Structures are given as C-alpha cells and as structure tokens.
Amino acid sequence: MALDLRQLRYFVTVAEEGHVTRAAERLGMQQPPLSQQIKAMEEQLGLQLFRRKPRGVELTESGQVLFEEARVILARLEQAERAAKSAARGEQGRLRVGVSPTVPFHPFVPQVIRAFREAFPGVLVTLDECLSRQAVRGLGEMSLDVALLRAELPELAELTVHRLMEEHMVVALPAAHPMAREGRGEPRSLSDFAGESFIAYARVEGPSMFAATMAACLRAGFTPRVGQEAPRITSTLGLVAAGFGVALVPASMRRLQMDGVAYCDLVPAHRPSLPLLLATRRGSRSAVLRNFVDLVRRAAQCITRDGAEAATSGN
Structure with missing residues (x-):
C-alpha cells in the first residue's frame, strides 16, 4: 500500500x-x-x-x-x-482576443490590453485580427474568447455585446486633393465630397464602415459613388494615397501616418460615428474572461463619464 x-x-x-x-x-x-x-x-x-x-x-x-x-x-x-x-480567480490561463483591423488604432484598446496584462501576468493574451463576421464565427466556434469590434451586430442569442463608446469618423483623402490644401484643419460638410469616388472597405466580411458611409452620405443629401473595394483598412488608405478616391474612417486612424493621405474633419451635423463593441459568447464561465470584461467595461465607463463631465463644464 x-x-x-x-x-x-x-x-x-x-x-x-x-x-x-x-x-x-x-x-x-x-x-x-x-x-x-x-x-x-x-x-x-x-x-x-x-x-x-x-x-x-x-x-x-x-x-x-x-x-x-x-x-x-x-x-x-x-x-x-x-x-x-x-x-x-482568473489569474492564470489564456485569453484569445479578436480585434477588428481599425480597433488597435484607438488609444483605448492598447491601454486596456496593457492594463489587463499588467494586472494578470499569468494569463497568456493573444490577439487575432479579424473582421466582424469572422469574429462572430470565431466566438461561435470557440476559437475566440472575446472580440473588440466596430460592427453593429444583429441580436444573436449566443452572444453578449457591450457597447463601450462611440468614435466619430473623418474623411481620408489624397494629400494632393484641393480640399486637403484649402482651409487646412477646417471641418467641412460631407456634401462637399458628393462628387468624389468613395472606397468601400470590407464590404462583405466587415460591412459596418461601408454601411456607416452610405447612411452618412444619404443624410447629407447624396448617394455616394462607390469605386474601388478594399479588404483591409491599410489597403483602403493605400488606394486613397494613390488617388482612387476618399474614404470615411474612424478618427483614430489619424495615428496611422501614411504618405499621400490627409484627413479632414466633418461638421457635427454630417459627422457619422462608429461604436466600439465588446462581444463575448453568452454563458461562458471563464474567470479570465470575466476579469477582462470587467476591466474593459470599467475603463470605458471612466472615459465616457470623464468626457461627459468635460462637455458639461465646457472644457
């Protein structure tokens, strides 16, 4: 014995x-x-x-x-x-995070990823770039634990979606474009771009930006002329730099400095926005995932609250 x-x-x-x-x-x-x-x-x-x-x-x-x-x-x-x-306690394990291609350029995202890794060094965090439909499939197939997305997701019984914040969009246009040189830094009406060719970004697999572009143009009084299509945001900006057209992109894309690309703010009345969403598989019991979701939501609430207070105070 x-x-x-x-x-x-x-x-x-x-x-x-x-x-x-x-x-x-x-x-x-x-x-x-x-x-x-x-x-x-x-x-x-x-x-x-x-x-x-x-x-x-x-x-x-x-x-x-x-x-x-x-x-x-x-x-x-x-x-x-x-x-x-x-x-x-969720202090050890693995977390597989899906991120839309434009998401990492928002300063909030690398900040919360870094904060989570510092708070939970025993958790292996991996990032997987994917468009919204790919992310939904990944969550359903359990190859992803959580996703940070831009898309307005349909009501799906298997997903829980948290709306973190909104980000306004700007026009990316060729640096040589007259509107990039004239009135530099001045917001413009979206209707000023009615005669331009708009580049469609990820129209099938990640249609949120294309849908936001179409809706914003229609509100501004015109139907956009869609030209080239691009599968990724970098190729979209590459087409802009080459003079193929303009594109509506999240304002945080300004952080991606690309030769030949300029950015133009829009007046508030014509300024569309995109959400930043956190999606998880409903019913997951992962303590690691719970810690991540709690940290991200708390951080987003702080930013939203601080922004609201600044707007109220006029700062």
Whole structure:
C-alpha cells in the first residue's frame, strides 16, 4: 500500500524538527498518535526511517532519501493547489482576443490590453485580427474568447455585446486633393465630397464602415459613388494615397501616418460615428474572461463619464 499525503506531511515535519514532540506541537496533535503514525509508516515500508536518540530522532539513510522525495512531492502539491486557486480567480490561463483591423488604432484598446496584462501576468493574451463576421464565427466556434469590434451586430442569442463608446469618423483623402490644401484643419460638410469616388472597405466580411458611409452620405443629401473595394483598412488608405478616391474612417486612424493621405474633419451635423463593441459568447464561465470584461467595461465607463463631465463644464 502506498503512503498517503497525510503520512508524508507527518514524516517531513518530524524530519525537519528532529524531535517528535516538537513536530506534534507544530502539527497541532498529541505526541503518542504521531509516534504511532511514524511507526506504522516504517512497518508499511519495511524500513527504519529514524534512529531514536536520547533527545530526538535523526534520519537513517533510507529516511533521508524518502525525506528529499517527500519534500518535492509536497512542494508540487502546494504549487498545484495555488495554481488551481489562481485559475479559479482568473489569474492564470489564456485569453484569445479578436480585434477588428481599425480597433488597435484607438488609444483605448492598447491601454486596456496593457492594463489587463499588467494586472494578470499569468494569463497568456493573444490577439487575432479579424473582421466582424469572422469574429462572430470565431466566438461561435470557440476559437475566440472575446472580440473588440466596430460592427453593429444583429441580436444573436449566443452572444453578449457591450457597447463601450462611440468614435466619430473623418474623411481620408489624397494629400494632393484641393480640399486637403484649402482651409487646412477646417471641418467641412460631407456634401462637399458628393462628387468624389468613395472606397468601400470590407464590404462583405466587415460591412459596418461601408454601411456607416452610405447612411452618412444619404443624410447629407447624396448617394455616394462607390469605386474601388478594399479588404483591409491599410489597403483602403493605400488606394486613397494613390488617388482612387476618399474614404470615411474612424478618427483614430489619424495615428496611422501614411504618405499621400490627409484627413479632414466633418461638421457635427454630417459627422457619422462608429461604436466600439465588446462581444463575448453568452454563458461562458471563464474567470479570465470575466476579469477582462470587467476591466474593459470599467475603463470605458471612466472615459465616457470623464468626457461627459468635460462637455458639461465646457472644457
């Protein structure tokens, strides 16, 4: 019969103390039962583990070998217990985050990713660039745990969607365009671009920006002329730089400095916006995911509250 963990703890404590009575005090038990346990271990193994001395005990050669192995076993058990409790608190594990291509350019996103990694260094965070429909599939197929998206998602029973904040859009236009040179920095009406060719970004797999563009142009009184289509935001801006047309993009895309591209603000009446959304699979019990969602939502609420207070105060 193999020794159990309780016996190993008794044995290790006696070996460390070198005295049965002191070991019993440390274990919170009486000395006679502890002596009986050690004797039972020796009988079970058919080995003498301790040599009795006038003022204590000392390990035999066999006892020393068992002592070294037992300490490793107990240390590994303690480590396993700590790891299990840490995982239950969401402090260890893995988090797979899907991000729309324009999302990382918003300063909020790298800030919260960095804050989460600093708060939970034991969690492996991986980022996967994907468009909205790809992200929905990834969440459904469990290849993603959470997604930061731009799209207005339909009501899906399997998803929980948190609306974090809104971001206004600007016009990306060729740097050589007359409107980029004239009245530099002045907001313009979207109707000023009615004669331009608009580049359609990710029209099928991530239609949110295309839909926002169409809706904004219609509100401004014209139907946009759609020209080239681009699968990614970088290729969209590449087409803008090459003079193929203009595009409505999130304002944070200004952070992507590209030769040949200028950005123009729009007057508030014609300024569309895109949401920043956090989507998760409904019913997930992951503590890691819960910690991430809580951190992101708290951070977004702080930004939204601070922005509202600044607007109210006129700052």
